[in-house]
Amino acid sequence: MKIGIYNGIKDIEIKNVEMPKCGPKDIIIKNKYAAICGSDISAYYHGGDDNRIFKGFEFGHEMISEVVEVGKEVDDIKVGQIVYPYPLTVKGDSSRSATVGGFSEYILCPNAKLNQTVFPLKENISLKTASLIEPFTVGTRAARRSRPQKGENAIVFGAGAIGLSAAIALKFFGCDKIMIVDLSDFRLEKCAKLGFETCNSSKEDIKKKAIEYFGKARGLMGETANVDIYIDAVGHESVIHTFEEMTKLFAKMVIVGVHHKPLKVNFLPLTYAQYEFIGSGGYMVEDVRDVMTIMGNGKYDIESIITHEFKLDDLEKAIIQASKSNESLKVVIKY
Numbered sequence: 001m002k003i004g005i006y007n008g009i010k011d012i013e014i015k016n017v018e019m020p021k022c023g024p025k026d027i028i029i030k031n032k033y034a035a036i037c038g039s040d041i042s043a044y045y046h047g048g049d050d051n052r053i054f055k056g057f058e059f060g061h062e063m064i065s066e067v068v069e070v071g072k073e074v075d076d077i078k079v080g081q082i083v084y085p086y087p088l089t090v091k092g093d094s095s096r097s098a099t100v101g102g103f104s105e106y107i108l109c110p111n112a113k114l115n116q117t118v119f120p121l122k123e124n125i126s127l128k129t130a131s132l133i134e135p136f137t138v139g140t141r142a143a144r145r146s147r148p149q150k151g152e153n154a155i156v157f158g159a160g161a162i163g164l165s166a167a168i169a170l171k172f173f174g175c176d177k178i179m180i181v182d183l184s185d186f187r188l189e190k191c192a193k194l195g196f197e198t199c200n201s202s203k204e205d206i207k208k209k210a211i212e213y214f215g216k217a218r219g220l221m222g223e224t225a226n227v228d229i230y231i232d233a234v235g236h237e238s239v240i241h242t243f244e245e246m247t248k249l250f251a252k253m254v255i256v257g258v259h260h261k262p263l264k265v266n267f268l269p270l271t272y273a274q275y276e277f278i279g280s281g282g283y284m285v286e287d288v289r290d291v292m293t294i295m296g297n298g299k300y301d302i303e304s305i306i307t308h309e310f311k312l313d314d315l316e317k318a319i320i321q322a323s324k325s326n327e328s329l330k331v332v333i334k335y
Contacts, residue, residue, distance in 0.1 A: 004103030004315050006059045009047055012316045020108035024073040027112040029065035029085060033131035034102040034333045035306075036322040037062050038160060042258075044319045050260060052098045060102025060333075061087040064121065064130035068106070076114040083118035084133045085109065086288065090117045097282070103315055105335060119288055122296045129295055129303045131332050132161060136291040136302075137283035139165025139233070142256035143173060144287065145280040146229040150174035153214045153226055155206075157242075158233030159187035159198070161330050162256060164305060165291075166231050167196055172294050175229070177214055181206060184325045194300055207246045217248040220273040224248050232257045240265070247275050256280040306330045 005013040022028050039051035040059065053059050067081045077083070085107065087097040092110045101107040109117055121130050139162045146154070152175050156167045159182035167178050179197040182188050188198040199209050210225035217226035224246050232239045235257030243253045244266065255277060265277070295302055308331040310318035315333065322331035 143169035163233035
């Protein structure tokens with residue numbers, strides 16, 4: 001079988017290895033689709049240690065798979081079943097959540113348990129859409145961490161899969177108006193087609209547009225936009241500064257984008273405006289269930305955010321394409 005190996009910056013290898021052997025408590029799954037994550041792109045261009053993508057490992061973690069072999073002691077998983085492999089548990093080692101083998105043809109899942117290491121896919125979700133379950137769980141977790149209330153308004157920074165899934169989840173949780181901010185007109189057009197207000201911050205004044213769209217509210221320094229929730233799905237300090245400059249009283253900022261350098265935060269306005277910074281990383285089982293519900297209800301054409309499809313042999317080309325935000329949103333490997 002073929003597996004994709006990460007060997008370091010701009011060094012990807014497609015290697016042929018023997019099929020894994022299935023133990024009595026294990027299953028073997030065959031990947032159907034695998035999506036390229038931002039962490040895969042970062043590892044390719046800048047190194048993978050910060051994202052736990054280490055040299056010499058098979059990598060990839062956003063996939064949907066079919067069960068092709070079941071150990072004799074496994075009684076709740078069947079051959080032919082379509083499953084979502086849960087990256088935190090599917091290899092029995094949470095430190096391998098980014099290197100579970102999404103870019104491998106087959107994966108051995110030790111001590112497999114339904115709804116713990118793999119989750120059955122709902123029948124009304126397409127395989128291609130299901131390849132986005134993992135990034136959608138990350139965005140859904142970020143939305144959940146904001147403690148959204150019915151009727152609240154939100155701004156999401158970042159029109160990639162994480163930001164877009166956070167926006168969709170916020171609507172699912174009851175938020176009213178949501179605006180997505182990005183620098184890529186290509187990606188923002190995708191967001192607009194899904195029903196979201198958009199803002200290109202390189203061309204438009206975010207605060208002015210936010211006041212026009214959300215209405216006015218009281219901020220520490222006077223009038224500002226009536227936004228209750230901000231989500232940073234970018235990981236850039238400018239997002240934090242924008243939030244500090246335009247937040248209304250008691251607003252919340254959830255940070256799911258990865259910041260690689262320490263930032264300075266002025267605690268004086270934080271104290272008086274009583275706003276919050278909230279971290280969000282990864283996902284929980286409840287997020288998997290919510291994403292299945294969101295994908296299954298058919299309200300959003302989620303598959304439309306997949307812009308390119310490659311074969312495994314072209315994995316490096318796929319990663320390079322995925323890095324081009326002005327012409328790509330989500331890129332997948334089709335097996």
